Amino acid sequence: MSKPVLIGIAxxxxxxxxxxxxxxxxxxxxxKVIIIHHDSYYxxxxxxxxxxxxxxxxxxxxxxxxxxxxxxxxxxxNRESIEMPIYDYATHTRLPQTKLIQPAEIILLxxxxxxxxxxxxxxxxxxxxxxxxxxxxxxxxxxxxxxxRKRTPDSVIEQYVSTVKPMHLQFVExxxxxxxxxxxxxxxxxxxxxxxxxxxxDILRKAGHE
Numbered sequence: 762m763s764k765p766v767l768i769g770i771a772x773x774x775x776x777x778x779x780x781x782x783x784x785x786x787x788x789x790x791x792x793k794v795i796i797i798h799h800d801s802y803y804x805x806x807x808x809x810x811x812x813x814x815x816x817x818x819x820x821x822x823x824x825x826x827x828x829x830x831x832x833x834x835x836x837x838x839n840r841e842s843i844e845m846p847i848y849d850y851a852t853h854t855r856l857p858q859t860k861l862i863q864p865a866e867i868i869l870l871x872x873x874x875x876x877x878x879x880x881x882x883x884x885x886x887x888x889x890x891x892x893x894x895x896x897x898x899x900x901x902x903x904x905x906x907x908x909x910r911k912r913t914p915d916s917v918i919e920q921y922v923s924t925v926k927p928m929h930l931q932f933v934e935x936x937x938x939x940x941x942x943x944x945x946x947x948x949x950x951x952x953x954x955x956x957x958x959x960x961x962x963d964i965l966r967k968a969g970h971e
Contacts, residue, residue: 763968764838765864766961767884770871771936772891773929774820775901777947778871781891781957784948785869788958795837795865799872802830803848805855814853820928822877831880833862838884840864850910866965873929876936886964889957890940891947895926 768785770778779798786794804826806814818824833843844859875881876888899921906912937943944953 765840765866765868766886766964766968767834767838767868767870768887768889768961769875769881769885770869770889770891771873771876771933771940772947773893773895773898773933774873774925775898775905776891776893777949778873778891780948781889781944781954782869782871784954785867785958785961789867789961793865794867794869795862796869796871797830797834797837797845797862799825799830799870799875801846801848802826803853803855805846807852807854811852817853818924818928819853820873820924820932822874822932825872825874827878827880831878831884834868834870834881834884837862837864837868867961873933874936876939877932882939887957887960888939888941890937890943892937892943892945893947 770782772778779796782796786796802825803819804824806817829846833845836843842864843862845862847856847858847860848854849856870881870885876890882888902921902925903914903917906917907914942953942957944950944957948954
């Protein structure tokens, strides 16, 4: 049996990566598609104080444990299940429990820096970059962090100015050069989503899955 299809979906914070992944998944059904979030592989910082954790640059490539992610992706591509970490944004630590992820025909890996690491890129069949206006991305991040992650408006703005924007310019945006497909406006681009779904169906058909 041929290996599953691995698709990397990168782009700046708030660009619409998760929306694109969710829309693609809806076209194929839960049993055929799994979504892996790069954020789940933030390094566990339980060995340092909460004060020290707050000072870490979470938009830098070093913030992620990519070696574990590569190991897990290889297992999924070999049709083996994994125990995916569960990350707690409030404490910057991993929870004791994990989430069992079963293999599927299509693996969607989404995150701001999934195209930055050559080890991850080498495993991908399709590499996508979502490009969205910077102001719109900031507003989306601001609303998400305040409403869902219970952060103060001042802390979100300070983090964006001090680390998020500089890291985007230094590490995230340059990964566009690795993309096979650049999708403007993310999930709002229905034509691009249709083309992507058609391409995935073609790969699956050639592999004998459809």
